[in-house]
Amino acid sequence: MDIHHLITKLREKGHKITPQRLAICELVLSSKDHPTADQIYKKLKQKFPTISLATVYQTLHLLKDLGLLLELGFPDCSARFDPNISPHIHIICLKCGKIEDYETENLKEQWAKIVKDIGVEPIIQRLDLYIYCDKCKKNQ
Amino acid sequence: MDIHHLITKLREKGHKITPQRLAICELVLSSKDHPTADQIYKKLKQKFPTISLATVYQTLHLLKDLGLLLELGFPDCSARFDPNISPHIHIICLKCGKIEDYETENLKEQWAKIVKDIGVEPIIQRLDLYIYCDKCKKNQ
DNA sequence: GTTTTAAATAGGAACAATTTTTAGTTAGTA
DNA sequence: TACTAACTAAAAATTGTTCCTATTTAAAAC
Ligand SMILES: [Mn+2]
Ligand SMILES: [Mn+2]
Ligand SMILES: [Zn+2]
Ligand SMILES: [Zn+2]
Numbered sequence: 001m002d003i004h005h006l007i008t009k010l011r012e013k014g015h016k017i018t019p020q021r022l023a024i025c026e027l028v029l030s031s032k033d034h035p036t037a038d039q040i041y042k043k044l045k046q047k048f049p050t051i052s053l054a055t056v057y058q059t060l061h062l063l064k065d066l067g068l069l070l071e072l073g074f075p076d077c078s079a080r081f082d083p084n085i086s087p088h089i090h091i092i093c094l095k096c097g098k099i100e101d102y103e104t105e106n107l108k109e110q111w112a113k114i115v116k117d118i119g120v121e122p123i124i125q126r127l128d129l130y131i132y133c134d135k136c137k138k139n140q
Numbered sequence: 141m142d143i144h145h146l147i148t149k150l151r152e153k154g155h156k157i158t159p160q161r162l163a164i165c166e167l168v169l170s171s172k173d174h175p176t177a178d179q180i181y182k183k184l185k186q187k188f189p190t191i192s193l194a195t196v197y198q199t200l201h202l203l204k205d206l207g208l209l210l211e212l213g214f215p216d217c218s219a220r221f222d223p224n225i226s227p228h229i230h231i232i233c234l235k236c237g238k239i240e241d242y243e244t245e246n247l248k249e250q251w252a253k254i255v256k257d258i259g260v261e262p263i264i265q266r267l268d269l270y271i272y273c274d275k276c277k278k279n280q
Numbered sequence: 281g282t283t284t285t286a287a288a289t290a291g292g293a294a295c296a297a298t299t300t301t302t303a304g305t306t307a308g309t310a
Numbered sequence: 311t312a313c314t315a316a317c318t319a320a321a322a323a324t325t326g327t328t329c330c331t332a333t334t335t336a337a338a339a340c
Contacts, residue, residue, distance in 0.1 A: 016307050016316055037298085052319045057298065073215040076327090078297055091260060102258055114250050115269065118242055120231060122269040129255065130264040156287060156336050177327085192290040197327065216298090218326055 009066060020044075020051055024059040028069065034080040034090075034099045070124060087111050087125045093133035102129075141169050141208060141223070149206060160184075160191055164199040168209065174220040174230075174239045210264060227251050227265045233273035242269075 006025055007017055015021070023044055028035065041056045060081055063069035070082040072090075077097065088103035115122060146165055147157055155161070163184055168175065181196045200221055203209035210222040212230070217237060228243035255262060 011308095014316080018307075018317065020318075050319065052321095053297095054299075054320085055318060058317090071215045073213040075211045075213040075219050079215045089254075089258065091258070094263060104257075106257065107254060110250060110254050114229075114247060117244075117246065118229065118231070118269070120269060120271050122271055123234060124268075124270040126266065126268040126270070128264075128266040129258070129260060129262040130266070131260050131262055154287095158288065158336070160289070190290060192292090193326095194291080194328075195289055198288085 006068075009068075013066070015062065020048055020055055021059050021062075023047060024056055025063060028060065028063065028081055029083045031081075031083060032101075034072065034082050036078045036080055038078065040081075067123075070126070072126065085124070087127065089127045089129060091129050091131060093136055094130050095132055095136035098133055146208075149208075153206070155202065160188055160195055161199050161202075163187060164196055165203060168200065168203065168221055169223045171221075171223060172241075174212065174222050176218045176220055178218065180221075207263075210266070212266065225264070227267065229267045229269060231269050231271060233276055234270050235272055235276035238273055238275075 003022070003026065006029070007022075010017060010021070024040060027040055027043060037053065037056050037060060040060075041051065041053045044051050044056070060069065060071070064071050064081075067085065068083065070085055072080045072082060074080070074097075080099070084101065084103070086103070087108055088101050089107065091100040091102055092098070111125075111127070115125075143162070143166065146169070147162075150157060150161070164180060167180055167183060177193065177196050177200060180200075181191065181193045184191050184196070200209065200211070204211050204221075207225065208223065210225055212220045212222060214220070214237075220239065224241065224243070226243070227248055228241050229247065231240040231242055232238070251265075251267070255265075
């Protein structure tokens with residue numbers, strides 16, 4: 001998703017192109033680390049000292065509604081946002097919360113077969129494996 | 141998980157057997173509909189008019205720690221609890237939130253292969269497909 | 281059976297994440 | 311340049327969950 005494509009998509013739907021909106025979109029859509037709204041907010045504060053957390057949430061939900069972003073809810077902690085909307089697995093540490101992506105062609109094929117058997121056409125998918133990561137296993 | 145097995149398991153870990161605790165456990169461990177803490181609380185109010193929501197949460201987390209219960213976090217709405225801890229798929233409506241289980245032998249086999257390829261030993265797993273259910277498609 | 285005690289409960293306050301509201305500002309159109 | 315819908319920031323409200331603590335209770339010790 002390059003910036004011009006994004007701008008076109010926003011304009012199409014009648015959304016204004018503001019510097020804040022663009023900055024939030026660029027940041028989250030290029031992120032690999034499944035950030036929380038607050039993490040995005042804190043990063044952007046450097047460039048936009050007056051930006052509000054509500055604006056961040058609003059923009060994230062806009063991207064979600066446009067189908068460009070996944071919102072992952074968890075117990076105990078705040079939601080995390082993922083610009084990778086294609087089926088992939090999250091390997092998540094139950095202790096430290098670290099999220100790692102697992103995404104291979106073989107996985108996509110195998111998973112597609114399973115979904116086909118079920119006979120539904122999912123809009124979004126979420127595949128989580130919860131583990132204890134090596135680091136947390138060591139200093140348990 | 142029958143009631144005597146549960147009581148043994150609780151005693152083993154040094155937990156007291158209280159009527160509230162037993163009632164909450166029995167209710168959630170036999171539920172098929174992925175209830176929220178509040179739904180469990182409201183149902184139990186009939187039998188225990190003074191029961192508190194904090195007790196419900198505490199007991200649900202106890203069961204979770206014992207590995208007998210899954211807690212499913214979502215954006216926008218409260219957590220739901222699932223006594224089915226074996227790998228199965230949730231087919232979830234994005235509009236009304238209805239959750240349907242999909243669980244077949246074939247799925248378990250195929251999924252086990254995928255997990256084996258990754259080379260991890262997950263403690264918990266969560267497989268969600270988000271759709272719009274027939275009902276919500278109709279009266280959209 | 282009674283006493284002791286550590287753990288659990290009830291109820292409400294506190295908390296944190298998120299959403300809504302409000303009033304002022306701005307991007308895009310004409 | 312003027313207009314207006316959409317936006318922004320700040321504050322307030324809301325919601326789900328956890329924390330606190332006086333009281334009660336299950337289970338152990340006597
Ligand atoms: Mn991801
Ligand atoms: Mn289930
Ligand atoms: Zn870890
Ligand atoms: Zn529905």
